[in-house]
Amino acid sequence: MGAHAELALPYPETGGNPVEMLVIGCPIGVADGYARALRNQGQAAHLKTAESLAALDQQLNSEPCDLVILNADATATPVGETVQRLRDANPHCSIVLVASDPGAHQAVAIELELQDLIKLEEEQHIGLAIRREHRFRMLRQEVARLQRQLEEAEDRSSLLVRSSRDAIAYIHDGMYLDTNQAYLEMFGCESADEIDGLPIMDMIEADSRVSFKAALRKLDETGKHAEEFRCVASDGRSFKARMEFSPARIDGEQCTQVLIRDQSQNLKLQQRIDELTIKDAQTGFFNRQAFMERLEALVASPESSEQSHALIQISITNYPEMRENCGFDCAEKMLTEVADVLTATVARAHTVARFGDHDFIALCDDSEPALEIAERCLHNLRSHAFQSIQDSLAKPVYSIGVTRTEKGEEVSAHELINRSCRATGMARSEGENRVIFYSDHTPGDTRHMAEADAAVVKLIDHALANDGFRLKYQPIVSLQGDTRENYSVYLRLLNDDGKELIPDMFLSPANDASRLAEIDRWVVRNAIRELASHRREGQKVVFYIILSRAAIEDDSMLLWICDCLREFRAKGSWLVFQFRENDLRNALKPARELIEGLKKINCRIALNNYVTNTTVDNLLKHLNIDVVKLSPEFMRGLATDAKQQDDMSEVNQKLQEAGYKTIASGVEDAGSLAILWNIGVNYIQGYFLQEPSSKIAFEDIE
Numbered sequence: 001m002g003a004h005a006e007l008a009l010p011y012p013e014t015g016g017n018p019v020e021m022l023v024i025g026c027p028i029g030v031a032d033g034y035a036r037a038l039r040n041q042g043q044a045a046h047l048k049t050a051e052s053l054a055a056l057d058q059q060l061n062s063e064p065c066d067l068v069i070l071n072a073d074a075t076a077t078p079v080g081e082t083v084q085r086l087r088d089a090n091p092h093c094s095i096v097l098v099a100s101d102p103g104a105h106q107a108v109a110i111e112l113e114l115q116d117l118i119k120l121e122e123e124q125h126i127g128l129a130i131r132r133e134h135r136f137r138m139l140r141q142e143v144a145r146l147q148r149q150l151e152e153a154e155d156r157s158s159l160l161v162r163s164s165r166d167a168i169a170y171i172h173d174g175m176y177l178d179t180n181q182a183y184l185e186m187f188g189c190e191s192a193d194e195i196d197g198l199p200i201m202d203m204i205e206a207d208s209r210v211s212f213k214a215a216l217r218k219l220d221e222t223g224k225h226a227e228e229f230r231c232v233a234s235d236g237r238s239f240k241a242r243m244e245f246s247p248a249r250i251d252g253e254q255c256t257q258v259l260i261r262d263q264s265q266n267l268k269l270q271q272r273i274d275e276l277t278i279k280d281a282q283t284g285f286f287n288r289q290a291f292m293e294r295l296e297a298l299v300a301s302p303e304s305s306e307q308s309h310a311l312i313q314i315s316i317t318n319y320p321e322m323r324e325n326c327g328f329d330c331a332e333k334m335l336t337e338v339a340d341v342l343t344a345t346v347a348r349a350h351t352v353a354r355f356g357d358h359d360f361i362a363l364c365d366d367s368e369p370a371l372e373i374a375e376r377c378l379h380n381l382r383s384h385a386f387q388s389i390q391d392s393l394a395k396p397v398y399s400i401g402v403t404r405t406e407k408g409e410e411v412s413a414h415e416l417i418n419r420s421c422r423a424t425g426m427a428r429s430e431g432e433n434r435v436i437f438y439s440d441h442t443p444g445d446t447r448h449m450a451e452a453d454a455a456v457v458k459l460i461d462h463a464l465a466n467d468g469f470r471l472k473y474q475p476i477v478s479l480q481g482d483t484r485e486n487y488s489v490y491l492r493l494l495n496d497d498g499k500e501l502i503p504d505m506f507l508s509p510a511n512d513a514s515r516l517a518e519i520d521r522w523v524v525r526n527a528i529r530e531l532a533s534h535r536r537e538g539q540k541v542v543f544y545i546i547l548s549r550a551a552i553e554d555d556s557m558l559l560w561i562c563d564c565l566r567e568f569r570a571k572g573s574w575l576v577f578q579f580r581e582n583d584l585r586n587a588l589k590p591a592r593e594l595i596e597g598l599k600k601i602n603c604r605i606a607l608n609n610y611v612t613n614t615t616v617d618n619l620l621k622h623l624n625i626d627v628v629k630l631s632p633e634f635m636r637g638l639a640t641d642a643k644q645q646d647d648m649s650e651v652n653q654k655l656q657e658a659g660y661k662t663i664a665s666g667v668e669d670a671g672s673l674a675i676l677w678n679i680g681v682n683y684i685q686g687y688f689l690q691e692p693s694s695k696i697a698f699e700d701i702e
Contacts, residue, residue, distance in 0.1 A: 019044070020066060025077040070097050092137075097117045100121075102119050189234055204230070215245060283360075299413050315398065335358065423437065469522055471523070471530065472490040477684050485542065493505075520557070521560050527543050528575070552579070552590050572602035576603065578629065581607060607623075631666075639672045663685055664676050
């Protein structure tokens with residue numbers, strides 16, 4: 001019974017979709033055994049019980065039940081009446097009848113059309129039956145969803161055909177079934193009545209009819225294809241048309257769709273599309289992606305090493321404040337005026353682009369004095385009388401960074417951008433309206449630092465330019481049936497001896513030298529590249545990547561992430577970005593903007609090292625967080641300390657009820673695993689499972 005063999009669809013994965021199961025007429029110990037059998041088979045389960053009809057009514061009043069195990073031996077819940085109540089509440093409810101002697105209840109099970117009849121003590125068999133019914137319910141929901149989508153798609157398709165500029169007709173056995181208005185107009189017909197009952201062959205010139213018949217026959221062999229024919233309009237006018245043939249259905253009847261595309265606007269439209277693909281609509285400059293493509297092509301060309309190139313990056317430092325003070329429209333008009341000034345000032349530049357929300361960048365070759373152009377940009381911008389903000393007390397403030405490659409120097413496009421951003425950051429830190437030149441040979445801003453820290457910054461700069469960092473991966477293991485391979489990404493810096501330095505040894509000097517955002521960019525790009533490689537091999541890998549406060553405050557970080565996803569053909573849903581509580585709290589506004597942007601590209605967001613206090617809980621309310629990683633403090637003595645277990649359970653329950661997934665971090669002993677399982681934590685991570693490794697692989701614990 002209940003095999004549902006008529007469905008040809010493959011069974012869906014159900015492990016991550018918990019079974020909501022109601023057990024009627026069984027003691028709690030027996031019901032727990034059924035739930036345990038399901039979990040042992042890899043299926044998460046939520047258990048509810050009812051040992052009387054009154055308890056059943058209470059359950060049904062609160063929530064209808066989809067999957068039910070009914071004990072036929074229980075006198076307090078008669079089978080016929082119980083089934084009736086279940087079906088009244090949910091006609092599609094799946095019911096598995098269990099009994100000490102199944103044979104005695106076979107007639108009743110058949111009469112009531114129950115889904116299965118199994119011996120009461122066969123927990124594993126009952127688990128298999130429930131899993132089967134759970135899969136069937138998911139399949140039925142999927143079929144219903146697909147049916148709705150099909151109906152909606154057919155409605156949309158019909159609407160699109162009617163409104164299409166392309167001429168479209170549907171034919172069967174050479175006769176018209178339907179046409180759109182564009183088709184009628186192409187052949188000089190005023191209404192569909194004029195071609196009702198007319199063979200399509202009458203609209204094909206005599207010389208083309210043989211090849212037209214062959215094209216219709218070819219559809220069965222080759223499927224969709226296109227050929228060119230001479231057609232005849234109703235007024236005798238002859239014209240050439242390229243027809244596309246494809247199989248179709250009209251009201252359930254097989255037919256052929258004939259499509260003749262409207263070419264009148266194609267060339268103009270394609271030119272406009274090409275322009276929008278590479279240009280920023282507001283300023284007319286190249287967009288970020290087009291600029292990066294041109295820069296990468298330039299530095300990769302054989303002639304690149306024979307000449308030097310310079311980047312000038314212009315950032316409106318106080319743009320967010322100006323937008324807040326004078327309004328969005330006013331600030332956007334100001335950006336257009338800035339673009340006009342730059343167009344006149346850097347007219348000789350190789351390429352000018354809008355590189356960020358309020359950042360511009362210009363690429364110059366060795367014949368142009370980049371530093372002089374940068375100074376001229378600053379002078380012209382400061383002296384320009386902005387019409388858009390003439391009533392505003394606030395005036396734009398600029399930070400301009402200049403960097404240049406040397407002849408014979410091999411440098412990647414990304415490293416050149418890093419230098420440009422570094423120069424702009426240095427200009428921003430030195431005050432308002434500054435121009436700073438930076439090259440890899442410039443000591444940068446490390447002169448105020450201790451000798452040891454300056455040496456670390458030198459290592460960092462070398463690593464950024466020469467891929468001197470290494471990524472490590474530590475698995476995050478699901479306790480709730482998540483089939484994806486989740487890994488937390490960590491960073492190591494190689495010193496001169498090839499030894500790996502942990503972040504505690506280099507992040508502080510990196511922060512003092514304003515290198516954290518560049519390091520984050522390196523991590524993001526290399527992690528996405530590695531992630532995309534494993535995804536192409538079929539692994540369901542998900543990376544958890546930590547971003548620093550510098551990344552939060554870097555308004556180009558979101559664009560950088562989007563560029564990397566596009567470059568390696570990766571998806572945002574493969575990434576979870578982690579943030580520290582202090583960084584979020586101290587940069588709340590840019591954090592909210594970055595998180596909202598990441599959510600738009602389907603990334604998920606995690607809060608690191610959660611501890612229970614009002615400040616953190618308020619922070620969660622203001623930000624769109626998906627995952628909360630609990631502080632390792634919760635793991636201290638968890639296996640033996642009952643109070644710690646209660647605290648952990650309370651915190652986990654509170655977070656999950658609020659809609660967050662939870663990760664227990666710092667798992668260091670086997671005794672804690674059973675506790676975490678019972679508490680219901682979603683994921684676990686720690687050195688007991690596996691230490692960070694260079695390989696993306698998880699070795700199961702023996």
